Amino acid sequence: MVRKIHVALIGYQFMGKAHSNAYRQMQHFFSPPALPVMKVICGRNRAGVSTAADRLGWREWSTSWEEVVNRPDIDLVDIATPGDTHLPICLAAAKAGKAILCEKPLANSLSEARKMLAAVRQGGVPHMLCHNYRKVPAVALAKELIDGGELGSIRHFRGTYLQDWSMSPELPLLWRFDQRKSGSGALGDLGSHLIDLARFLVGEIRAVSGLLETFVKQRPLPDQPTRKGRVTVDDASLALLRFANGAVGSIEATRFAPGRKNYNAFEINGSLGSLTFNLERLNELRLFLCKDARHSQGFKDILVTESFHPYMNWWPPGHVIGYEHTFVHIVHDLMQAMARNQPPSPDFQDGVANQRVLQAIQESAQSRQWISLRPR
């Protein structure tokens, strides 16, 4: 008997579109023991949210998240709003006993993140953090290879997340450039993905040295283009890392790399091999194995589209999938976890751990010193 999970989605912009697509599509490709029902989508703007409901496939719409998260017919609250609203929605939803899926980064600060984790623990509700890139088949395969010992001891993690969309100084002072709404700039938006991948694939981070930079320091106000306001977030952030297991690493997130559109890329070097990944070619994983015959060693382009590859239940080999499927896999994993009463992964604990690293990078950038992170 398949369980039905009734979903309320808060937010209908980019992430709202991506999550809706995932709820619509999952059941046509996977058969987990629970299936989502697209009950209600929620947003502040009446015209916007009603159009979105129709367009994205939701039965109802609402302009009040406070009301929605308390509806008895809702099982799961999906928080896909800017970071400054994650905390209040989460507190209310946890109190109402709802399972929660939350967009990343979990919150705009470590203290908020901790409150959210406390709330879901107190409420005893399932909680999942939408770090969707763990669910790219190639990344999941990387995890399998590392866990299977194919790379040996990990020595290096080298991650960059490069974009170029905010280079123009004409671009107005959007919410993403306002620290109060977004918490940080490239660091939280892009860097948090790298931290999650580093933690997922290598392990806990024990020390960081960070650098933040804002190249365009003032931008036109959205509603008064002739006046400018101050950008209060970073355009670029870099950090050196030391991991608990002895590995060393670096991450860099920037929105000022011309030609890099969504270049979330990493390389991992272990004692027995190396692997590299790049989100702009997300169906591929590059792998070097020291154990290959010596005359024919080399980096191998694995096309991760075989039926025995993680999540690949879509099309025949070589028929590539796109970005949106990472969210479908998130929904699949969440449904499966809820049906089996198991904790989904990644969860809010991962969110808090991630936020600790983000905060340490910010502190380090300010103090110009390495910051150590104690084991919890």
Added chain:
Amino acid sequence: MVRKIHVALIGYQFMGKAHSNAYRQMQHFFSPPALPVMKVICGRNRAGVSTAADRLGWREWSTSWEEVVNRPDIDLVDIATPGDTHLPICLAAAKAGKAILCEKPLANSLSEARKMLAAVRQGGVPHMLCHNYRKVPAVALAKELIDGGELGSIRHFRGTYLQDWSMSPELPLLWRFDQRKSGSGALGDLGSHLIDLARFLVGEIRAVSGLLETFVKQRPLPDQPTRKGRVTVDDASLALLRFANGAVGSIEATRFAPGRKNYNAFEINGSLGSLTFNLERLNELRLFLCKDARHSQGFKDILVTESFHPYMNWWPPGHVIGYEHTFVHIVHDLMQAMARNQPPSPDFQDGVANQRVLQAIQESAQSRQWISLRPR
């Protein structure tokens, strides 16, 4: 006022799945003036088709295509079955006045294809051929570039469609190895795509010299694995081409290229530039322009994910799409054409032209001579 197009889909295997996904997804990303209604799916096997209806999102199912194509509540018949049934379904649907979308190759022979074209013309019904790779954004961009004169006069087309799924001699004698069911092997299955791309991007083909080869000549019978039957189709097919506009070319389709999963790739050289494409990296187009500054000329990797690129109404730049979207774009173009009472493209005339080339390659392979194709 948006028009509703009620669809009957015949076939529920690989192509049935791909077409169903397209009908489900199209309206969530595009807003053409007509929208499909997923009315009924049809297949011979009662258990199979009923499960598929549920899984793929169809309201009803049926085991009789004869009945379905005559239902008054159906506007569009989508033929996604093996090639030997295209003709009878098409004749019936055309007679019943239905619009028709047909999988490629149009038929198992040129004479069948001509009968189908005659039928849709006589019925006065819209007809579209599902050569979906025309609808890859990168291929559509290639077409724009060529039509805009960026490559100058075209001199060379070099197309290969390489796969490796049928290499094992243990693989049984499926319908795809039976000339009566499939018409031909790699030639019709893969080569027809290359011919379509060549015609779309370069122009009409005027002469061919062909070669067909079957590497595994016998295969186990599906229901009697200890006995073997004869493979009656080609494992690989190659041809040299001369185009009406003076360009020369070659195509090769094979299922015996280890490591090539869905390697539908081509290079085009013109008097002013070159471009290359590979379906395994379908979000990318490589382009060389002679007009670039001489010290910095080179092949350019265009990530075809910008909002101003053809069909790219999905996600932000750099957020790549997958194979399945080509069918969504087919459905979009068909809906738009039907709403506007314009002929969809490609159509059955393209199917007949394609089939003429396929047949000429077969004849040439047999006679060991070039075969010329007269302008129609």
Added chain:
Amino acid sequence: MVRKIHVALIGYQFMGKAHSNAYRQMQHFFSPPALPVMKVICGRNRAGVSTAADRLGWREWSTSWEEVVNRPDIDLVDIATPGDTHLPICLAAAKAGKAILCEKPLANSLSEARKMLAAVRQGGVPHMLCHNYRKVPAVALAKELIDGGELGSIRHFRGTYLQDWSMSPELPLLWRFDQRKSGSGALGDLGSHLIDLARFLVGEIRAVSGLLETFVKQRPLPDQPTRKGRVTVDDASLALLRFANGAVGSIEATRFAPGRKNYNAFEINGSLGSLTFNLERLNELRLFLCKDARHSQGFKDILVTESFHPYMNWWPPGHVIGYEHTFVHIVHDLMQAMARNQPPSPDFQDGVANQRVLQAIQESAQSRQWISLRPR
């Protein structure tokens, strides 16, 4: 005791420069039992050849090859002139008992090539054909892999040699566009390399279907730029191939592919794997092996710079070599063969076999039929 081989080089243009460099450099990297002595360089133009002698490191120069090939102090005659002079120089040198290294293609016609082979056989002199791309370490590694059975039975050879230097219609009617001097155009110049690689790596060719095309049919006369003369060679040549061992293939040589500078590239598919090569990245070989673990199969980029790779006695791993080293390897192999009294490879027999294929492609292009080549 190291034997000294005294060399006379005929020709001082591009190939003269490349061969001279090879004679100069070989002994600094290899230690074969014979070493070349750069005795005399020969050319028609007194000023040109005397400058070249100085520049390229030759002790003496001469304007008479007739005299030079008969000098008693010469052991080896190296023919690096345009194709129309290969035959007379070869006949004289063979008669004089000199070893001969000859640039490719061996001659301007099959009958000439046969005369040359007869002459060296009658003279009992060592003969080598300068198909230098056999000596690229990555190509030699490909040969080792194939001979070692790593690719299984070969099914496909797919070779292209693409350049773009002759696209401009302003380019004058050089000797390369004159059939009497060059024998053919892209076919002999570039296609002969592909044929040699195909024969080296796959085996003998048994049938061909060819196509030749000249895109720019008239060009300015070198000495009278306002007048034009007829181009009597092909700008592009294509052929389908059938090999003696059952493999099928294609080759294409063109000088009309914008952006392709020296793109001598091939792909080979066998029953157990595939490999690809591209001369513009000559330090790399791409290899796919079916025997790799199924979850991590992929095309592998082998950087062919390890000390245990063929010919790699140059620099540490990863320190790449360039085009010119292929000639150094030719000279090395020739010295070794001569010192050991073994036949060098490739030799004039390969040249005749190559010329048979070239001629068959020309005949086929004319007759528009397949041409079969009998085993010798």
Added chain:
Amino acid sequence: MVRKIHVALIGYQFMGKAHSNAYRQMQHFFSPPALPVMKVICGRNRAGVSTAADRLGWREWSTSWEEVVNRPDIDLVDIATPGDTHLPICLAAAKAGKAILCEKPLANSLSEARKMLAAVRQGGVPHMLCHNYRKVPAVALAKELIDGGELGSIRHFRGTYLQDWSMSPELPLLWRFDQRKSGSGALGDLGSHLIDLARFLVGEIRAVSGLLETFVKQRPLPDQPTRKGRVTVDDASLALLRFANGAVGSIEATRFAPGRKNYNAFEINGSLGSLTFNLERLNELRLFLCKDARHSQGFKDILVTESFHPYMNWWPPGHVIGYEHTFVHIVHDLMQAMARNQPPSPDFQDGVANQRVLQAIQESAQSRQWISLRPR
């Protein structure tokens, strides 16, 4: 009238081989107003150096550098020995009034480097530092593009130099693992190249945060393999950088990246474009220009082999060159500078600046704080 520069080369191992090749080859490809004469090669081991003299093309050999640098018939002393001998040789050569070419890093410490700079200034002798990667045609082209403003204001430098040769714990405690002989490990050997490229292409570095790590802490003694000695240098070093012009950056040098053989790679992002380079494909430069037509923007693979590209006086387009040519270009530039009485570049001042960054990284790694570098 061409000036002759009589050279004494100290050192005959890897760098001795590379430098000798450069002296031998330069004049065959370039025609600067001064030419080197390969007078004498010097090394401690009589058998070794006498063999090398013969093999590498030197007229004489010697076991005493003290004697050689004082010979009146020597114009140029080339120091290609391990770092601990650079200072004494340099002091003696400068005192003797010889021009000096020195391998990188200039010295084993900043104070040594300063003494060397003082010595050559006092001696009034020409001095050049052998940072050969500035002389890769693709790197020189990158410099031209940046200086020409094609990339706008530089914001990011991202450099990695990855190798894997020292991963095996069985590898003995060579001089490269001994801080007294080599100064540092990956940092000085590889990192100094990245620092030189960063300074060359972006500008002066004003602050660093560093990290050093030694993965294999003990290694077998070369002469007593059953006993182990302590590794006193870094296996890997990373640093964050701030440049004087406002750009930010990172560098990483490691010998523990399986599959990376000589992966000296960087990416530079400016306000108008980006470029990337990788020494394993040294004939290529990747370039993205924001000014390209928006529908066809992309990273471009420039094959830097055209006659109008820097230093490309070798072969026709597409005929690639190898690693060794970077030294030929160094010798060319040095000869030209000496003949014209101009200072060569890079010189010992670059060496001191480089060493300041190396030392700051070491200090920072120890103090766990950012270190600022004052403008000189």
